[in-house]
Amino acid sequence: MDAKPLRWLAATVTTGVLVAVGATTIAADASNERQRARSVIFVNGDGMGPAHREAARLALKGLGGQLVMDTLRVSGQLTTSPDDPTNPITDSAAGATAWTIGQRTYNGSIGYDVNKKPVPTLGFQAKRAGKATGLVTTAQVTDASPAAWFSNVPDRGQQDEIARQYLDISKPDVILGGGEDWWLPAGTPGAYPDKPAEDPTEGSRSTKGDLIAKARQSGYRYVSTPAQLQAAPNGKLLGLFSNQEMFQQREEGKGDVYSPVVSLATMTSKALSTLSKDRDGFFLMIEEEAIDEFSHNNNGTRMLQSMGELDKAVAVAKAYVAEHPDTLLVVTGDHECGGLTVEDTGTGDESGDAISREDGPFSIPGSPLKFNLDWTTPSHTGVDVPVTAAGPYAGQFTGKHPNTYVHEVLSKILTK
Template identity: 40%
Template sequence: MTSIQRLSAVGAALVIGASALTACSSPADQSLPANPSVIILSGDGMGPQQRTAIQYYMYGLDERQPMDALPYSGFLDTIPGDPEYAVTDSAAGATAWAIGQRVPNGTTGLGPDGESVPTLMDIARERGMATGLVNDHDVTNATLAAFGSPVPDRDLKVDIATGYLDNGIDVLFGGGEKYWYPEGEPGMIPDEGEDDVSEGDQNLVARAETEGYQYAYDQTTFDALSGPKALALVQDSAKRRSTEIEGYDYNSDPHYVAPEKLVSKALDILGENDNGFFLVIESDDLDSDAHEHDAQNMMLAGESINEMVKVITEYQKDHPEVLLIVTADHETGGMTIENVLDDGEPEPNSDQVADDPVPYWAETPENMPLPGGGVPKRSGPFTIKGTDRQFKVDWTTPEHTGTMVPVTAAGPLAERFSGVHPNTYVFDVVNELWGSN
């Protein structure tokens, strides 16, 4: 039996072993570092099936993917504090981590009644720690805003960007340039379509520079960043653009900076603070791909997550005071992994119409079932790396689902994540590590 074939036993083993693992660790049993740093890495929409598909496609059956090779693992529930809904959105999911309370969907970094409450990023700043936010897509999205710029509406992107500067977040890396420049100012990255056009109401980049931020917009300017304050607005969702924009190649785009390079630079800058740092990272592309029933690009986003984990775990070798938490706010798409039958014909697909199928419309749709349940191109078949075996994926919804999500961790108090916990537990463990309870 290979390591990946044992995946079905993981859930049971975690539950059975949780009490024993927890009993072996308590604050009295270990010496915690004086100034511990924390990194939360969220694969937005990444449930157990997404992690499994990424494992199969990118790593095969014998090499455990980096995000699942961390020493401690468990599950988090994804229940929102919503009077109407049983399934969370990203705003409520991330807010549970950020403030330790379940909140209604759409709530972004605020309390259950919309009140202002301390977030983990607020607590980190009060401790004198450096702070950072990194995204492979839009740095002003709901997950990161829940920590760095609480707002009453997650769609207030310009307000979120403004809040980051108001709150003095030290490192801000990602996409979404259009929210930082006013209408009529194109910014530094060429616009490929109407979705790239600036829609801000002031030049927040100019403001950031006057407040001491170094600014980067391509690989050359990014390489020159040294901090302690840095803003990089680079090409977002570049891997997805390669499949959506004819002739676009992210490898030759000077405005593309690989997510793992964003993380590496963030660690270099934030790590200069003797009081430690708090960094929240997200792959938002993974969620978008699942909404659009695009397993092909979802697995590419997963590759980026694993590359980021490799950067962080390498950093931890010289910085054992860093706690890394890898998880997800929710699962997206109700994704399943299915067989390709012996005759080479996949089982029929039954997935629902995706949120935004437009990029993948062609004479033959690439992300929705073909007549008779035929498998669309972006659902497979895919080959398990290093084997002749194939799999394909199916979907039950274009929206989020209420399944638990895996959490893996390494570093001080990482053992706390063994077992099954509420999503608010992330806040509790970080507070315990920082001695804030």
């Protein structure tokens, strides 16, 4: 027998040993993860599909660059289909509820199964398990995605009831974002006046009374400005920084504004510094809503801006995980919005075909090249969304999974 087959045989035997050792290592790692997993940071880029991430990478980091969210060591895919009697494409409510109760459900559902029965959500269960909990969003804090973690209503539009449940039932320790209108009765404006010039339809509308006053009575510190947020001590915290969303979603050049009073990264940093004081660990949900809203308006400029702000918040979370290896960080989207494609600028403009809408060109830093965005719908689509993760149990997100799988993984940390 010559040397070459012997080398092949040696490699085969060695590989076999490594596989056996690897299996043992995987089992040991799973055991170690159970021992060291304490907290979860879950990040939702609402409406963020694969093309959103690639477009943001090109526009913000250049041809050879990476978004922070794409540097996490594990990647996979999640499906997004709901269990809706009339629509195979999910909305944010059903998409987020699949994460929080582990079941597909109908569009509009917040913590309700397909039989319209409430199911305990992961945010509620984490609190019951003794962990601190919180949510940070550029949407209304009572909007579909955050609400699905901490409330149960059959219709996502019941935002004042969702706020009431936060205070009376699920009791998240930190609540930061927009939507002051849903916390105050009609005719009782708060820090943000009714009928602002940028959107006269906005105004206080709670049917559950003055929920800000109730929050204060329940021990929350209420803040509405950056200075107040910075000065807020540790403890229960409610911060509302706009009437509704913390931006104005419009088509480009038609009143579109993305200039939150407080950045998503700043709110994330404050939430982490507060929640991390709990010795039992915490759960924090972070959301950038503007990706979805500007995608509905096929506004590439603002979508890319909001993607950049999301990535800054991910950077804050990643830095925290680097210092606290007992924390799982997951970044994904509840669905894709806009049917987005990244195209060469030489591609023909299909804007006049009533199907596609060309957007751009957008510059790539460090390169003379540019790219276009092609929107195919102002609505959600059913494509899979990317998921990236780091920390204990991150490896379980490798591969393709239904969105309900999020519940399976996170519950191992949050409900024990």
